[in-house]
Amino acid sequence: MITVKEVKRSLLVSLWFVFLTFPLMVIKVNPFERTVSWRWSNMVYVAIGTFVISLLAKAWFVRKENRLSRQQEDSCRARTPIIQRILQRPGYRYPLAAFLLGAALVFPHIFSTYQANIMTTALMYIVLGLGLNIVVGVAGLLDLGYVAFYAVGAYSYALLNLHFDLGFWTVLPIGGLLAALFGVLLGFPVLRLRGDYLAIVTLGFGEIIRLILENWNAFSKGPSGISNIPRPGFFGLEMSLDQAMIYMYYLMIGLLLVTIFVVNRLQDSRLGRAWLALREDEIACQAMGIDKTRTKLIAFSLGAFWAGLIGVIFAAKTTFVNPASFTFMESAIILSIVVLGGMGSIVGVILGALILVLLPEYLRALSEYRMLAFGAILVAMMIFKPEGLIANVRRVYCYKGKKSNTSLKNDE
Amino acid sequence: MMNKSILEVNGLTMDFGGIRALDRLDLDVRPKEIVALIGPNGAGKTTFFNCLTGIYLPSDGDIRLVSPQTGKQSRLNGLKPNKITKKGVARTFQNIRLFSQMTVLENVMIGTHCRTRSLILGAILRTRKTRKEEQETIDKSYDILEKVGLSEQANEFASNLSYGAQRRLEIGRALATEPFLLLLDEPAAGMNPQETADLVTLILQIRDEGHAILLIEHDMKLVMTLSDRIIVMDYGKKIAQGTPAEIRVNRAVIKAYLGEDVGSDNA
Numbered sequence: 001m002i003t004v005k006e007v008k009r010s011l012l013v014s015l016w017f018v019f020l021t022f023p024l025m026v027i028k029v030n031p032f033e034r035t036v037s038w039r040w041s042n043m044v045y046v047a048i049g050t051f052v053i054s055l056l057a058k059a060w061f062v063r064k065e066n067r068l069s070r071q072q073e074d075s076c077r078a079r080t081p082i083i084q085r086i087l088q089r090p091g092y093r094y095p096l097a098a099f100l101l102g103a104a105l106v107f108p109h110i111f112s113t114y115q116a117n118i119m120t121t122a123l124m125y126i127v128l129g130l131g132l133n134i135v136v137g138v139a140g141l142l143d144l145g146y147v148a149f150y151a152v153g154a155y156s157y158a159l160l161n162l163h164f165d166l167g168f169w170t171v172l173p174i175g176g177l178l179a180a181l182f183g184v185l186l187g188f189p190v191l192r193l194r195g196d197y198l199a200i201v202t203l204g205f206g207e208i209i210r211l212i213l214e215n216w217n218a219f220s221k222g223p224s225g226i227s228n229i230p231r232p233g234f235f236g237l238e239m240s241l242d243q244a245m246i247y248m249y250y251l252m253i254g255l256l257l258v259t260i261f262v263v264n265r266l267q268d269s270r271l272g273r274a275w276l277a278l279r280e281d282e283i284a285c286q287a288m289g290i291d292k293t294r295t296k297l298i299a300f301s302l303g304a305f306w307a308g309l310i311g312v313i314f315a316a317k318t319t320f321v322n323p324a325s326f327t328f329m330e331s332a333i334i335l336s337i338v339v340l341g342g343m344g345s346i347v348g349v350i351l352g353a354l355i356l357v358l359l360p361e362y363l364r365a366l367s368e369y370r371m372l373a374f375g376a377i378l379v380a381m382m383i384f385k386p387e388g389l390i391a392n393v394r395r396v397y398c399y400k401g402k403k404s405n406t407s408l409k410n411d412e
Numbered sequence: 413m414m415n416k417s418i419l420e421v422n423g424l425t426m427d428f429g430g431i432r433a434l435d436r437l438d439l440d441v442r443p444k445e446i447v448a449l450i451g452p453n454g455a456g457k458t459t460f461f462n463c464l465t466g467i468y469l470p471s472d473g474d475i476r477l478v479s480p481q482t483g484k485q486s487r488l489n490g491l492k493p494n495k496i497t498k499k500g501v502a503r504t505f506q507n508i509r510l511f512s513q514m515t516v517l518e519n520v521m522i523g524t525h526c527r528t529r530s531l532i533l534g535a536i537l538r539t540r541k542t543r544k545e546e547q548e549t550i551d552k553s554y555d556i557l558e559k560v561g562l563s564e565q566a567n568e569f570a571s572n573l574s575y576g577a578q579r580r581l582e583i584g585r586a587l588a589t590e591p592f593l594l595l596l597d598e599p600a601a602g603m604n605p606q607e608t609a610d611l612v613t614l615i616l617q618i619r620d621e622g623h624a625i626l627l628i629e630h631d632m633k634l635v636m637t638l639s640d641r642i643i644v645m646d647y648g649k650k651i652a653q654g655t656p657a658e659i660r661v662n663r664a665v666i667k668a669y670l671g672e673d674v675g676s677d678n679a
């Protein structure tokens with residue numbers, strides 16, 4: 001299975017890595033004693049490590065190729081992975097969904113409020129991921145400034161509450177709509193750009209919003225932020241901190257369900273198909289009569305709308321906002337969720353968010369290396385599973401009265 | 413002339429920097445007519461299609477479309493591609509541009525986009541109107557797939573189709589936009605003789621259903637059997653036009669195809 005040629009290649013790879021890491025791993029300068037210690041053992045570890053990893057990766061690829069060629073003649077059903085096959089069957093899907101929902105509902109009563117709080121954060125990232133998924137995963141617009149809309153939502157609650165004393169439930173839709181409006185405003189000039197250019201401009205937009213919030217003291221109170229933002233009320237009921245957190249948790253579960261419902265319906269519609277087609281080929285799309293600008297703008301502002309909603313919730317949850325919460329890092333995490341989970345797949349995004357938010361939370365030791373781990377995971381994903389954890393499966397439509405095809409779509 | 417033209421092109425010119433890809437081209441198409449556009453590679457045929465469908469903005473000249481249903485005249489220059497499609501001009505691409513990660517059926521469904529209307533709210537609430545429209549879209553797309561012979565593969569990914577089938581799917585997708593003028597850019601390229609024969613039948617069937625067809629093709633046998641009229645281009649200029657019989661013996665055409673010195677009669 002593994003030829004001499006591949007062994008040679010792996011040797012070369014490990015040599016290259018030894019060379020690259022030499023100054024970092026082997027040479028150690030002690031500036032006080034003015035001595036240099038040579039850690040040759042490290043070099044051996046690097047060499048052996050990269051050699052083994054490179055061989056394993058190669059073996060994995062060979063296996064995957066074999067499997068693919070064997071499956072070429074099989075039907076498309078055989079190629080769909082196990083999770084999808086489970087989700088496709090209504091007999092499994094609905095009990096599973098019911099079980100998950102039940103588990104989610106009793107979660108805060110079984111575990112501590114602290115755990116529920118972490119879960120609330122994870123849920124927020126799931127919704128953010130689903131929102132960005134419309135933009136990046138479905139419509140294929142690489143938006144690196146998504147956090148800007150999140151900030152718009154958070155600050156609209158903070159400021160509207162501060163100046164006009166508006167409550168959470170009033171601001172929730174306002175924050176979403178304001179973010180969507182920003183999406184349209186940014187989208188108009190920017191959406192004619194493609195790929196990398198769009199990515200860079202949106203990245204810049206994200207930073208601009210953050211810098212404005214940081215520097216325009218009169219408007220946003222600058223880096224010190226705005227505190228004492230009230231938590232969401234529940235028909236004027238006074239709640240203890242614990243109760244408020246649990247309330248927040250259920251609120252997020254509710255919003256998540258609504259989001260899943262809406263995103264799923266959007267994807268499976270005339271508009272959703274147009275987004276997908278736009279992701280694949282803009283020219284063909286226009287030649288088929290799709291209004292490129294309008295379709296993109298809808299995707300962009302819908303994504304922004306969800307970011308705005310979650311922004312309001314974020315402000316209410318932490319009762320404090322400052323510009324430091326809206327750095328590029330946030331955009332990167334949300335984007336990683338979409339990419340890791342599988343572009344365009346709802347279940348994928350949920351899994352991706354749970355992994356990327358909960359893992360660092362529970363592996364505290366890892367959290368310092370969070371960025372490093374992100375990088376490693378994403379590179380590994382791009383190599384081994386470029387379609388993401390859960391690839392999106394296209395739907396099978398029924399023709400007229402012909403009652404045959406079951407829905408193949410995994411998301412619902 | 414039995415009918416008024418549905419497409420009138422006058423003095424169409426397209427410059428790319430120093431290159432004049434189209435040079436004062438005149439052309440017209442009448443209803444239910446098959447017009448072939450031939451010429452050596454680089455003659456500007458695809459550029460002509462791109463100008464017609466709004467992908468390029470012509471440097472000069474005039475493109476006018478007359479709807480055979482309403483008789484309304486409109487100028488296409490400067491319109492966006494999707495607006496032109498909506499007016500009833502659809503095309504296929506020389507280098508196939510299908511949505512490869514979507515199913516065959518969905519590719520055709522995309523074509524219906526400009527004749528349907530449901531948007532965000534309709535999609536979310538899934539109103540009766542939206543559902544009806546969806547089902548109509550599906551049914552119509554299936555019918556088109558049956559017409560182009562792809563209904564068996566309706567739920568395959570478009571990228572899994574054979575080359576000839578992909579070309580037919582492009583035609584199907586274009587038909588879904590309900591055009592009265594269909595532009596086919598080298599539809600037989602890369603097809604085997606059997607597939608080409610099927611294609612001829614398909615194109616004739618499409619014409620008989622009332623579509624006018626403007627066709628770019630290098631397969632001379634196909635061009636000669638199908639076309640009512642042939643227009644020959646070279647270096648962006650129209651060098652000849654006429655019936656297949658006339659073009660077969662036209663000196664300028666033979667020269668363009670075979671070079672200066674050859675004077676034989678078998679083009």
Ligand SMILES: Nc1ncnc2c1ncn2[C@@H]1O[C@H](COP(=O)(O)OP(=O)(O)O)[C@@H](O)[C@H]1O
Binds near residue numbers: 433452453459460
């Ligand atoms: N986008 C473009 N930019 C610059 N030159 C172009 C462009 N598109 C086409 N051309 C030039 O126009 C000429 C005609 O090309 P084309 O229309 O593709 O020819 P045909 O389809 O007849 O083979 C060629 O010289 C080509 O290089």
Ligand SMILES: [Mg+2]
Binds near residue numbers: 457458459506
């Ligand atoms: Mg061409």
